[in-house]
Amino acid sequence: MIDAVRRFEGFEEVQRVMACALERVRDRFDSHLASDLPAVDRLVRHVEHYRGKMLRPMLVIAGGLATHPQAATTPGESLGSLIGDDHITAAAVCEMVHMATLVHDDVLDEADVRRGGRTVSRLHGNEAAVILGDLLIASAYHLCSQLDSQRSALLIGRVSMEMCSGELLQLHHRGDYSIDEATYFEIIRRKTGALIAASGELGAMHAGASPEAARAMAWFGSRLGLAFQIQDDVLDLIGREDVVGKSVGRDLAKSKLTLPVIHHLASADAVERGRSLAAIDDACREDAPPEASRAVRQRLDATGSIAHARTVAGALVAQARAALDPLAPTAAREALFAMADAAVDRAR
Amino acid sequence: MIDAVRRFEGFEEVQRVMACALERVRDRFDSHLASDLPAVDRLVRHVEHYRGKMLRPMLVIAGGLATHPQAATTPGESLGSLIGDDHITAAAVCEMVHMATLVHDDVLDEADVRRGGRTVSRLHGNEAAVILGDLLIASAYHLCSQLDSQRSALLIGRVSMEMCSGELLQLHHRGDYSIDEATYFEIIRRKTGALIAASGELGAMHAGASPEAARAMAWFGSRLGLAFQIQDDVLDLIGREDVVGKSVGRDLAKSKLTLPVIHHLASADAVERGRSLAAIDDACREDAPPEASRAVRQRLDATGSIAHARTVAGALVAQARAALDPLAPTAAREALFAMADAAVDRAR
16 A cells, blocks of 8 residues: 555656656757747747647656666656756657658648648648758757767667658558558558657667666557557547547548558458448548548448457557566556557547 | 879879769668668669769768878879778768758759659659658668767758758748848858758868868868859759750749849849849749740840859859868869869859
């Protein structure tokens, strides 16, 4: 009982340390992106509206706290000392790389809404959005170089390459109604899993964690990333724009087949499959009416394909949690567990 | 006489060493960009068609040869030993950053032709072009991290940020008929001069050059870069597509005012200025007929504005040459002089 209370108290300390660290990450992000050119600075400030849950910075910070060699022996009130300046920088780098992909995604998706606000591409045109995304990538690498850690730089470079190849693979399979689950997972591992895995790993690396602990954090992040993307894809199919905070139904409109649809097509019999393909084809048209995607959703329900995707995401969260078994049972690890659970238990 | 011949012979050796080094740069570029995903690899191979003069890699190599502490005492047949593996990597990095901007520029410019071939955006769509550009940037940074030189990484990161801010500044002043020369120079210093300056500086840095020699190379590159961009802008106004090898007349079509036009508007009297603005406005329309830009060219000639731009470019080349005064008078320095002269004395 006393132990449980102590863990709960530790949990509050972790929340406080993380909130404080995230505030510093926001400052580092903004100050590094600030421009001496007023016209550029105005555009850059629009990126603030894209800021969401800050999942990747949270993972850097919580990963650092949970894997630090002194994690188990540091009292709650001293936890903040485990987070160094490099954690703040690494967290800002991960968020910048992520933001760059959001800005470019909006160009690719022709999306109108992001985090409940107008997108850069819609407000300032595609050209501004392309260059702003480039500026975010450049800033991320410049900031990353300040870490003076070749390992971090190589990791961020490699992950950025993987993200692009994942996007290109996805583009290649657009409109491919025979795409299989393996290809879907290859796409989301690269485009989403890799950076979230790197966030966890960077947190551990800059805490001086053991190689085993760093690997555990990378694996935790990669499983969490996949679960997160599957939930995103489910929300794009069944979510409401005003709740999700970004345009929904974009995947079908862009002929992007995600896990529920892939599962459905693989499990329906020949006749139903034919009908589903026709329904999907209708929903894939650029100006498809809302009924078209509603019809697809009903067909997905018939094969339990939304439920299947949720089950897969849940299993990935379980794998993520299991990856942290070797770590000391600290409040920071509890925070990571909570983040994993939240990834699939969210409406946005 | 004997001395002149010896210098000429040395010049041939420098040419040979550079040709050999550029071959290695091409290999490093291609192998670093190669993907394990066939769909991605096919797209990446299209970048080869973008390859042009390789000005930036040439500057890294020639800069390394000209500033090496043993530059003056190394016999011609041993010159190759002054170029290390890091020079090849740094040169490939500079070319990748440049290629990324070319690919994204074609999205922004809606250009059809680049280096005499179809652009990625035209062949595979804007989405593929945006992600391919991102992949090039990511690859450049990943490769740059392999140098294990924080100074190089910070330089490439800073320069990439400057390039983006230059592009954004240019975008901001699109359709601004009162843009002045100072703003034009600020734009081209960032978007073109910075990377060419960095190429020279990286060549010197990785040759173990003195800080003075590295600064001289950076200044040489920055002046050369400005001259190069002015010549590019002149060619866009007066060049022929089949000679220049890329779409011409794009600047006016995108309401981008360059040095000759800015000079003309500043030097014409009020009445002529009014007429010119009308002519420029006609040429700035998306579907302007060829006569429209021809009319602008005639008006530019009336104020000698093309000649003015060429004079400015020539003066910048002279400044570039003067920057190399402190370097030993080697054949490599002659090669740099020749590159500077070629920048303004070209039809493409």
